Amino acid sequence: MFNQIIEFIRKIGAASLEIIQEMGRMFLFLWDVVRSIVTPPFRWTNLLKQIHFIGIRSLFVIALTAIFAGMVLALQGYYTLSRFGSEALLGPAVALSIIRELGPVLSGLMVTGRAGSALTAELGIMRIREQGDALDVMGIPPLKYLVTPRVEAGLLIMPLLTVIFDVIGILGGYLVAVRLLGMSGGTYFGGIESAVEMRDIVTGLIKSVSFGLIVTWVCTYKGYYTRRGAEGVSQSTTSAVVMSSVLILVCDYFITSIML
Amino acid sequence: MTEQAIYMDPALARGTTLSLGRQLVANGCVTESQLDRALRKQNNDHPAAGNNEHLVGRTLVDLGYISQSALLDCLFSQFSREREAYRADAGETPIIRLEQVVKILDGRRVLDAIDIAIPAKRVTAIIGMSGGGKSVILKHMVGLMRPTEGEVRVGEHLLGALSPRQLAKVRGRFSFLFQGGALFDSLNVYDNVAFPLREKTDWSESVIHDRVMRCLEEVNLFGMERKFPDELSGGMMKRAALARALVTDPEILLLDEPTAGLDPIIENAIHYLICDTYMRTRYTMVVISHAVPEIFRWCHHVIALHKGKVLFSGPSTEIGQSRNPVIRQFISGDIDGPIQVI
Numbered sequence: 001m002f003n004q005i006i007e008f009i010r011k012i013g014a015a016s017l018e019i020i021q022e023m024g025r026m027f028l029f030l031w032d033v034v035r036s037i038v039t040p041p042f043r044w045t046n047l048l049k050q051i052h053f054i055g056i057r058s059l060f061v062i063a064l065t066a067i068f069a070g071m072v073l074a075l076q077g078y079y080t081l082s083r084f085g086s087e088a089l090l091g092p093a094v095a096l097s098i099i100r101e102l103g104p105v106l107s108g109l110m111v112t113g114r115a116g117s118a119l120t121a122e123l124g125i126m127r128i129r130e131q132g133d134a135l136d137v138m139g140i141p142p143l144k145y146l147v148t149p150r151v152e153a154g155l156l157i158m159p160l161l162t163v164i165f166d167v168i169g170i171l172g173g174y175l176v177a178v179r180l181l182g183m184s185g186g187t188y189f190g191g192i193e194s195a196v197e198m199r200d201i202v203t204g205l206i207k208s209v210s211f212g213l214i215v216t217w218v219c220t221y222k223g224y225y226t227r228r229g230a231e232g233v234s235q236s237t238t239s240a241v242v243m244s245s246v247l248i249l250v251c252d253y254f255i256t257s258i259m260l
Numbered sequence: 261m262t263e264q265a266i267y268m269d270p271a272l273a274r275g276t277t278l279s280l281g282r283q284l285v286a287n288g289c290v291t292e293s294q295l296d297r298a299l300r301k302q303n304n305d306h307p308a309a310g311n312n313e314h315l316v317g318r319t320l321v322d323l324g325y326i327s328q329s330a331l332l333d334c335l336f337s338q339f340s341r342e343r344e345a346y347r348a349d350a351g352e353t354p355i356i357r358l359e360q361v362v363k364i365l366d367g368r369r370v371l372d373a374i375d376i377a378i379p380a381k382r383v384t385a386i387i388g389m390s391g392g393g394k395s396v397i398l399k400h401m402v403g404l405m406r407p408t409e410g411e412v413r414v415g416e417h418l419l420g421a422l423s424p425r426q427l428a429k430v431r432g433r434f435s436f437l438f439q440g441g442a443l444f445d446s447l448n449v450y451d452n453v454a455f456p457l458r459e460k461t462d463w464s465e466s467v468i469h470d471r472v473m474r475c476l477e478e479v480n481l482f483g484m485e486r487k488f489p490d491e492l493s494g495g496m497m498k499r500a501a502l503a504r505a506l507v508t509d510p511e512i513l514l515l516d517e518p519t520a521g522l523d524p525i526i527e528n529a530i531h532y533l534i535c536d537t538y539m540r541t542r543y544t545m546v547v548i549s550h551a552v553p554e555i556f557r558w559c560h561h562v563i564a565l566h567k568g569k570v571l572f573s574g575p576s577t578e579i580g581q582s583r584n585p586v587i588r589q590f591i592s593g594d595i596d597g598p599i600q601v602i
Contacts, residue, residue, distance in 0.1 A: 125445075133404050134442035137435070138456045138508075139428040 029143075029221050033151050036144040046149040054115040054150070054216075055157035059164065061110050066165040069102055070094060070172025077173075078181050091188035092195030094173035095166075099196060099204045103166040105252050107158065108211030112244040116219035119150055120240040123223025124233035132224075147224060151216040158212025159205050166204065203259040210255060211248050218244045280317070280335075280540050284326075289334035294325040317536075318477075332532050339535050339558075346382065346560040346575050355380035355512065355544050356401050361410035363396055370396050372568035373410065378561075383538055383545040385555045385576065387590065388565035389599065394548045395439065397565075398514045401546065402434050403427050414512075432460075435505035437515040441497040443489040443504070449476070450485035453504045460508070475503040479533060495526035499533070506537065512544045513537075519551050527551060531558045553591050556580070564590065566599075 077093045123146060126132055132142040170192065177183040222240035226232045281295050290298075298319040305319075320326050326334070354377035363371040370393040378384050378401070386394045399405040400412050403419045412419045417430050443452045453472045457463055463471075476482050479499040489497060498518055505513055518534065519527040531551075535558055538545055549555040556562060556576040564572040564579065566586050572579055579587065589597030 129440055129445075130438045130442040131444055133399070134436065134438060134444075136404055137402055137431055138460065139431050140459050141424075141428075 025225075026217075026221055029224070030217055032143055033147055033217070033220075036141070036148045037152060039144070043145070043149060046145070047152055050149045050153035051157055053118075054111065054153045055161060058111050058114050058161060061114050062107055062161050062165050063168050065106055065110050066098075066103075066168035067172035067175075069106055069165075070098060070169035070174075071176045073097055073102070073169070074173035074176035074181075078177060078183075087183065088187050089191060089195075090177050090183065091173070091191035094177070095170050095192040095196050096200060098169040098173075099166050099200050101252070101256070103162045103169060104158075104204050104207035104211055105248060107162045107165045107208060108215060108248045109245055111154075111158065111161065111212075112215050112219070112241055112248070116215045116244055117237050117241050119216065119219040120223035120226075120237045121233055123147075123220060124226030124236045127224065127226045128229055128232065143224070147220045150220050151213070154212040154216030155209060156212075158208045158215075162204060162208035199259075203255070206259070207252060207255050210251055214247045214251060215244050218247060283338055283539070284317075284320075284331075284334060287334055287338055289331070290320055290325050294320065294323070298323060298325065332536070335536055335539050336532070336557075339539060343557075343560055343576060346577070353380060354378050355415060356546075357411075357413040358397065358400060358407075359411045359413070361400060361407045361412065363393065363400070363405065364408045365396070369568055371400075371407070374565075374568065374570050376563060376570060376573065378544065378546055380544050381542050382560040383534070383547065383558065384561040384563065385559040386546065386548045386563045386565065387550070387552055387555065389590075390550075392565045393568055394565060395516050398436070398516055398546065398548060401512075402431060402436060402514060432508075433511040435508055435510035435513050437498070437501050437505045437513070437518055439516045439520060441489070441501035443497065443501055445489055448486050448488050449481060449492070449500045449503075452489070452500060453485075453507050456504065456508050471507060472503075475507045476500075478506065478537070479503045495522050495530070498522070498530060502530075502533065502537075506541075509541075510543060512546070515545065515547045517548050517550065519549060527554075531555075534558060552593070553580070566590075 073094045074090060077090050077097075078087060081087050081089055081093065126146065132146065135142040135145055174185070174188055177188050178185045219240040222236040222243070226236040228235075281299070284290050285292055285295050301323065302319045317331050321328050321331060356376075356378040358374060358376040360373050360375060361371050362369065362373050374397075376397065386397060388394050396405060400407060400419075401414070403412070403422075406420060414430050414433070417426070419427065419430065422430060443449075444455065447455065450472060453475055454468050457468045457471060461468075473482070473485070476485055479502050481496065481499050481503060484492070484496060484500075487496075489500070492500060502515075502518070505515075515534070519530050522530065531554070534545065534547065537543070545559075547555065547559060556579060559576050562572065562574065562576045562579045563570060564582075564584075564587050571584055572582055572587055580591070582588065585598050589599055
């Protein structure tokens with residue numbers, strides 16, 4: 001019995017140490033990436049390729065998610081607000097929900113699912129096929145060449161994707177509120193204009209930049225340190241998507257609580 | 261590298277020996293006048309390529325002065341003479357040294373206080389069982405792995421003491437042919453071969469084009485430049501990776517199982533290609549190979565590894581006389597012996 005308790009404590013200790021080590025490795029990785037962002041040479045072509053991959057190719061899924069998110073918010077919001085006779089507040093309710101919360105969070109989650117998983121898989125396959133080592137032997141730092149442009153692209157493109165999400169989401173709400181439920185367009189947009197402040201937009205943008213960093217940081221880290229062949233790539237990809245998604249939600253809570 | 265230097269015959273540039281064309285004449289494979297005519301034709305056909313010895317060989321074949329197989333035999337017999345002569349030179353200064361190197365990976369002692377010396381401007385083969393640490397040794401030589409204990413020296417440089425910038429400079433002396441080729445999947449053969457030049461030099465695209473096409477021709481991949489790695493056979497993949505390794509004109513070429521997974525004909529062709537490359541360039545080459553005893557014909561020096569220890573290090577002409585039972589079993593390929601696999 002005593003031995004079992006000792007073994008149980010030992011396992012908890014080992015797991016805790018492993019988690020602390022992993023966190024340490026992740027932060028050192030991030031530090032190296034940040035240093036490499038400000039160190040020449042700057043590979044603009046690589047950055048443009050990653051902006052295209054992470055940003056442009058995510059536009060369709062972002063637009064689709066945004067329009068339905070806006071529509072369902074308007075639908076649910078209308079029936080809730082109508083109970084209190086406050087239908088006129090539907091526009092601000094939809095806009096504030098999207099601009100402050102749903103825009104950055106859903107954009108982050110969509111980019112994680114579409115681009116983040118692909119980043120991890122691509123880097124993981126490059127790692128197990130020794131392509132990173134090949135870069136190293138050529139005197140090209142693999143972190144600078146493979147990871148930095150992806151993180152830069154994430155930081156640059158996420159705010160833009162979020163703004164696009166916000167606009168399309170509000171239009172989706174308009175479709176339901178005005179075209180389906182017969183609300184006046186002036187009431188819908190007028191309420192938004194008077195209720196939404198610059199601080200709300202800035203909060204959404206700060207979240208989007210943070211989520212862009214989380215997605216690209218976690219996904220490139222998991223891909224960059226992939227081991228054990230095809231199974232390792234699969235594990236890294238799953239772990240990257242889960243960890244990014246959870247971190248986005250955790251980070252969202254803390255940013256919201258600070259910015260409120 | 262500068263643009264002026266790129267078409268210089270590497271062997272002559274290093275001041276090591278006669279150019280390949282002159283060696284062919286010296287060995288009686290072709291006559292002086294045939295070589296001159298071939299050089300003139302080549303300069304007309306490929307003015308940008310200069311005195312490229314591979315093209316001389318190809319031109320000699322095209323002009324009917326020598327058959328392809330006779331040309332390769334001629335190269336091989338020249339190489340064999342050098343291999344025999346190497347016995348006397350075995351004590352020459354090494355270019356790479358591993359001194360008392362220990363490497364522990366996942367709790368396993370992969371390298372156990374080994375001492376290795378790689379002779380300069382020679383072909384060295386490393387043989388041993390799978391999982392015996394051969395690839396780990398190559399990765400130590402180029403600084404991709406650091407020893408748990410011990411030191412790795414390249415020339416005068418102690419790799420462990422170098423800054424990242426200095427290490428990158430030392431790595432510039434190397435090219436590495438990885439076991440799987442390590443070609444970039446998103447780039448075609450041409451772009452893969454051009455990649456190190458585009459990244460590491462400021463050469464114009466036309467100069468890079470000439471250089472890349474010449475390397476592809478040297479490995480017989482002319483016409484395959486638009487194919488992507490997943491469209492290539494195993495042999496083509498290895499040759500494309502070899503072209504990428506050669507394109508920077510390295511001083512030291514590390515080849516990790518260049519013939520693994522290939523059929524005997526392609527394996528033989530790759531061996532000829534390595535020999536051809538060596539005879540033209542006089543690079544220091546380190547080859548990991550399971551093609552035993554065939555590989556002994558294609559190298560000057562052999563290092564045999566077993567369980568993280570060096571069992572043999574010496575001229576390839578002497579390994580056949582080794583009394584070590586592990587080496588005897590490895591050469592003969594017998595199931596019975598000190599190495600129990602079943």
